[in-house]
Amino acid sequence: MKSETEVVSAITTRHFETGRWTRLTIRGGTIESVDPAEGPEPVSGSDPWVAPAFWDIQTNGRWGISFSDPALTVDQVVEIVLAQAEWGAARICPTFITASAENFRHGVQTIAAACESDPRVASGVVGIHLEGPFISELDGYRGAHPLSAVRDPDWDLFQELQEASGGRIVLMTLAPERPGALEFIRKAVASGVVIALGHTAADGPTLRAAAAAGARLSTHLGNGIASPLARHPNPIWEQAAIDSLDASLIADGHHLDPATLRVLVRAKTAGRVILVSDASPLAALPPGRYGEWAVDPSGKIVVAGTPYLAGSNQGIEVGLNQLMETAGLSLAEAIATATTQPARLLGRPLPTLTAGQAANLVVFEHDARGVEPAFKLIRTCVDGRWTEVNQPGVKDDAAKRSVQISSNT
Template identity: 35%
Template sequence: MELAFVGAELVDAGTRRTGWRLAIAGSRILAVDHERSRAGAAVDLSGFLVVPGFIDLHTHGGGGVALHTTEPDEIWAYARWVTRTGTTAFLVNVVGVPEGLPERQLVAAVQAVTAHDQGALPLGIYLEGPFLNPSRRGAHHPSWLRLPDRALAERLLSLAGGHLRVVTLAPELPGALDVLDRLVAAGVTVALGHTDATYEVARQAFARGARLLTHCFNAMPPLLHRAPGPLGALVECPEACGELVADGHHVLPPVMRVLTRALGPERTVVVTDAQPGAGLPTGTTFAFAGLAARVDGDLARLADGTIAGSLLTMDRALRNLVELVEVPVEQAVRMLSEAPARALGLTHRKGRLAPGYDADLVVLDPSLRVHGTVCRGRVAYASPAFAERLVAAGVPLERDVGEPANAPGSTP
């Protein structure tokens, strides 16, 4: 079916356009032009913004659902839930397990990726570990960690079956650079993180092909005037991107401002690093890879008080960038769509509102709250206001695309 959206303000690639038609056919964007719809339904979105779908590279779950799991059904449930936050694609984050490798979790992730049907698209696997520095492990339990080893890397690649997209490692550990070389050769994006690397070591790792820095400022040495550390090396590597957990807690707004200005919208990859507790009430308990955690206001914490990821959603991250960091909407949108697509080498089909690209769209009101999410041409989430526009245009709605009044995970 061909479907056109008219009347909305299109925000894409750092620009705003009004009076344009966005037409989709099947799973792709057919046209973005000045013409009125000539075929199919035309949905009047006057008063709304349409932006490219958000891509969350680094998330552990949300809505009570964990991505580090042995059950593909849990990952599919997350894919359906997360569309209400504007996310149209994500990576399945797998962490460590005690005294071994997360083999069952990787198998489940592969099954979820290859048999996905509805909601946000799992683009592959993000393996955060096990080659992390114990001194910068954060919420990762010591029993999950391993020294870098080529044989272990080969096993992980085999288990992932070609779906391993990102691996976080600490480049200063013995054998880490050899593992880095193998992962890069396999087409995996290597991220530096949970690391005590010096500027010199991090710069060497970027020179050998690392292209991402995991949750900048967190679980790494600080940026100092005589010890620039991994952050200084990142700024100097134009091919690399940096993750930013834009909740205003992991990195305070003034420092978020410094990072976004240093990297620009092309290299700042906004992530949630969200836990299964995202969207749940304060005091709710949940499990992070077997560890007990709880919702503590805007943060997720382990029993000992350690911050264990965030409770952020991508739509809230967008508003934080605009409201707390004073990033223009046009640039903030790029950090949630085009920049993550660039980090994954998917700029040919993701992160833009352009003909031939995947029809991944988010409909926002002027306060930047999500009213609709379209995943590869299918309406995956619709607020009552967006649903009303669709019905008025004669567009049939699939079951379960709306939001009940008491739905968990809504983001005020």
């Protein structure tokens, strides 16, 4: 019997950067060879294409399970991380929203325990993203984060959480206007943590000071913001104008209207955009009310009874189509927003389709004619393991799951 590392598979597809037919041979969890291949010259909408698998640096849970749940278990983390292949992701940052110190501590310890219990999870978790608790307390800017847990930056608390996580916190979103934020940014950056600005009502000078202190990202730019805003200046345009800040965007068709998405992509340029799912704990669930949150028939997730968005019900695939069809990015530019650009932000080796690299890739159909979605995911390979994508409909038979949503406070 062959061991897992000896399993060999091969695919012949069009390369996402060149459009040329390419044969990839995979042995175990590694790309063994990449060679030119023969295939029909005219491009068909049904041709298979290949690209690196996605990196999603902001995902909050799935199937009614929140990473921020104070009762989160190791088994739940394992299940959610491994299921990301069904949405094309090989690497993710489990994301915690604002919560008490006790809940944060439990959450990061549970992620660490899951990584230590299963090498597949250790490989799939590129690091932890703390979205809070050092954010704006103002309605609108705070979004769905619980007011009771919002607080000023606390370096001692952060160090405690970093130790509890086994050093796995790699990204933190905060509001730079909070007292002590600039000094916190400098310390975090010196420790190797990437700082993002988000859920912030900061003015231009404060945002620019945060960037000068080392902040490198605007978290879901255009969201986590109050509905009534000054025409200009405001935190959206101020961050869009800071060239040293990349911007993560939620391009699910709900968080940003087409014109805003197009303008933000043009302002930041394609090379400074990072596509995120911001997948909610309700991701992959059918429409309905789930405790404090609700999924409407269009798939939009909100805090029940309010207009406040509470994450997305879509994977990266939907965002890629929005970036191509609405913002005008090429296939290669769009895929870079979910592969090389998040990896570069986190200081990790860039995912490529080259011999010797980890076998993390997506096979998809690409129709540039506008007749069908420009990107349609078919299957995913994560460290040599293939996962077929269930299309269409609610994935993972989520409707049959018993859903329990717990408060983060």
